[in-house]
Amino acid sequence: MSMQEARGQVVIMQPELGGTRGPSRRQLERVLSVGSPVALLAMWEGAAWLGKIDTRFFPAPSGIFQEFLTLLQGTELLRDVGVTLSRLAIGFLIGAIPGILIGLAVGLFGPVRAIVSPLVDAIFPIPKIAILPLFLMIFGLGETSKYAIVAVAVIFLVLINTASGVRNIDRIFLDVARNYNAGRMMVFWDIALPGALPSILTGLKLGMGIALVVIISAEFVGAQSGIGYMIWSSWQTLQVEKMYVGLMVISVVGFVAAMVLTLLERVLMPWKRGD
Amino acid sequence: MENTAAIMPRIVTPVGPCSAAHADWASGKSAALPAKIRMTNVQKRFSVRGRPVEALGGITVDIADHEFFTIVGPSGCGKTTLLRILAGLEGMTDGSIEISRELASEASAVRPINAMVFQEQSIFPWMTVRDNVALGLKARGLSKRSRYAAVEPHICKVGLEAFADALPHQLSGGMKQRVAIARALANDPEILLMDEPFSALDEQTKLILEEELLRIWEETRKTVVYVTHSIDEAIMISDRIMVMSARPGRIKDVIDVGALFPRPRNMDAVKASPRYGELFNRIWHELREEVFASRAGIQG
Numbered sequence: 001m002s003m004q005e006a007r008g009q010v011v012i013m014q015p016e017l018g019g020t021r022g023p024s025r026r027q028l029e030r031v032l033s034v035g036s037p038v039a040l041l042a043m044w045e046g047a048a049w050l051g052k053i054d055t056r057f058f059p060a061p062s063g064i065f066q067e068f069l070t071l072l073q074g075t076e077l078l079r080d081v082g083v084t085l086s087r088l089a090i091g092f093l094i095g096a097i098p099g100i101l102i103g104l105a106v107g108l109f110g111p112v113r114a115i116v117s118p119l120v121d122a123i124f125p126i127p128k129i130a131i132l133p134l135f136l137m138i139f140g141l142g143e144t145s146k147y148a149i150v151a152v153a154v155i156f157l158v159l160i161n162t163a164s165g166v167r168n169i170d171r172i173f174l175d176v177a178r179n180y181n182a183g184r185m186m187v188f189w190d191i192a193l194p195g196a197l198p199s200i201l202t203g204l205k206l207g208m209g210i211a212l213v214v215i216i217s218a219e220f221v222g223a224q225s226g227i228g229y230m231i232w233s234s235w236q237t238l239q240v241e242k243m244y245v246g247l248m249v250i251s252v253v254g255f256v257a258a259m260v261l262t263l264l265e266r267v268l269m270p271w272k273r274g275d
Numbered sequence: 276m277e278n279t280a281a282i283m284p285r286i287v288t289p290v291g292p293c294s295a296a297h298a299d300w301a302s303g304k305s306a307a308l309p310a311k312i313r314m315t316n317v318q319k320r321f322s323v324r325g326r327p328v329e330a331l332g333g334i335t336v337d338i339a340d341h342e343f344f345t346i347v348g349p350s351g352c353g354k355t356t357l358l359r360i361l362a363g364l365e366g367m368t369d370g371s372i373e374i375s376r377e378l379a380s381e382a383s384a385v386r387p388i389n390a391m392v393f394q395e396q397s398i399f400p401w402m403t404v405r406d407n408v409a410l411g412l413k414a415r416g417l418s419k420r421s422r423y424a425a426v427e428p429h430i431c432k433v434g435l436e437a438f439a440d441a442l443p444h445q446l447s448g449g450m451k452q453r454v455a456i457a458r459a460l461a462n463d464p465e466i467l468l469m470d471e472p473f474s475a476l477d478e479q480t481k482l483i484l485e486e487e488l489l490r491i492w493e494e495t496r497k498t499v500v501y502v503t504h505s506i507d508e509a510i511m512i513s514d515r516i517m518v519m520s521a522r523p524g525r526i527k528d529v530i531d532v533g534a535l536f537p538r539p540r541n542m543d544a545v546k547a548s549p550r551y552g553e554l555f556n557r558i559w560h561e562l563r564e565e566v567f568a569s570r571a572g573i574q575g
């Protein structure tokens with residue numbers, strides 16, 4: 001009997017039927033990741049209604065949403081969001097584009113590296129927001145000082161990441177360029193730039209994170225408009241719900257900015273997609 | 276890195292077909308043709324963490340125009356280094372290389388001297404097959420339209436016309452190597468340098484590409500300096516085979532395969548010939564000796 005059993009044992013392998021029968025693991029994970037914030041909001045709402053939390057600090061989400069709708073009726077919120085977005089976008093571009101170009105040159109050319117590296121090493125460690133008073137002094141309270149502080153925050157991260165991206169390009173590619181007599185311009189645009197793109201995008205993402213921190217902090221103290229100003233003035237006037245709307249809006253802005261960069265990554269680097 | 280100033284190959288441009296430079300070059304086994312590349316006592320010393328590493332111990336050989344010249348040798352004996360020196364990517368420590376250019380005409384003025392097919396994966400992942408193949412022409416400043424027109428036949432020649440707009444990650448290893456070969460051919464160099472171009476491929480793909488390469492070479496008859504670790508491949512495709520010693524690389528033997536197996540060659544006939552076996556054994560024993568010698572050197 002045991003003989004027969006041993007001989008008769010067959011392992012049956014079947015194709016995975018997960019896709020057709022019931023929710024797959026991925027679908028489950030998607031439900032969970034939508035569910036967790038919803039559950040948190042529900043608990044928060046319930047706790048606020050039951051008086052378990054201090055609504056002076058943690059107003060009910062429904063109240064915040066109500067405030068959001070009210071603010072949407074007026075022009076103030078839209079103006080503040082628009083102002084912050086334009087400061088972010090313009091400052092980001094002013095920082096990112098030279099950051100990429102200088103970073104490529106630093107990565108490619110020894111003399112440029114020798115000139116730029118010590119400057120970057122000296123200035124990069126300064127928390128960028130510490131330069132704000134100086135910029136307010138130089139550029140005044142207007143938009144220019146906001147662009148400048150965002151640009152400075154962005155440029156270093158982009159420059160450093162770009163340069164290290166160039167340095168990490170496979171040596172073979174530079175050998176090929178040399179063997180085929182590629183000129184400097186061609187090495188710069190056709191080899192260094194695309195070769196360093198993964199690092200450049202990392203730099204842009206890190207830069208965007210810092211840019212958000214810097215612009216909101218700058219608007220706390222040095223502006224009469226923008227989401228940062230809105231959050232700060234709500235605190236001063238104890239409009240807690242409005243402050244939460246500000247936090248909500250800035251989190252959406254951050255989320256969308258990250259998404260845009262991820263999208264950019266997919267468009268610019270089709271060879272990194274496994275298809 | 277190197278402590279001696281790098282010596283680069285000297286490019287000689289003859290003034291006429293019967294120039295004096297050519298006359299006294301007709302020497303050695305390739306007597307019939309003038310030397311395209313003349314290497315004299317080529318040496319290369321690297322310094323690795325301050326200690327000298329002798330990579331090439333003096334190579335003296337003439338490679339004829341239109342010759343398919345193959346180098347075999349134990350790994351680490353300096354084959355890649357020699358090709359890189361020929362390509363101008365590395366300087367030599369001592370010795371000299373003279374490369375005689377084709378007659379200076381308007382056409383040859385823009386023709387590059389060499390193009391190298393590298394041992395490792397070397398096509399650009401961010402360029403389409405077409406742009407990869409057109410690299411050399413772009414470097415020479417040709418307009419997009421004229422370089423695309425010029426590379427088309429080369430893409431077809433390696434059978435990739437359906438993939439001209441594909442990115443390399445969509446290609447198999449064999450196809451990528453075809454792109455690298457097409458890139459080198461499209462640049463129309465006087466000398467083609469190939470460093471174990473098929474070593475990373477599976478056996479079938481390798482056989483097919485060897486045949487293709489031979490077919491393409493028979494059409495163009497470029498001077499080829501080819502490195503391989505496959506004795507079989509070397510016998511099939513070469514005019515002459517240079518066997519190198521273990522590091523520091525020296526010439527151990529130079530075999531005139533062309534005298535044994537005239538072209539055009541039939542692969543099956545070559546393999547069936549008793550001379551094929553003799554030749555294979557000769558090279559194999561020479562290589563084995565070197566591998567053992569280098570092992571003993573490491574232990575001793």
Ligand SMILES: Nc1ncnc2c1ncn2[C@@H]1O[C@H](COP(=O)(O)OP(=O)(O)O)[C@@H](O)[C@H]1O
Pocket residue numbers: 321322323328329330348349350351352353354355356357522
């Ligand atoms: N850039 C380099 N720096 C130091 N040593 C090197 C360098 N390139 C090659 N070598 C050494 O030179 C020797 C020959 O290398 P290589 O030409 O690549 O051998 P092969 O191609 O015959 O396998 C090896 O010992 C290798 O370690």
Ligand SMILES: [Mg+2]
Pocket residue numbers: 354355356394470
């Ligand atoms: Mg090698």
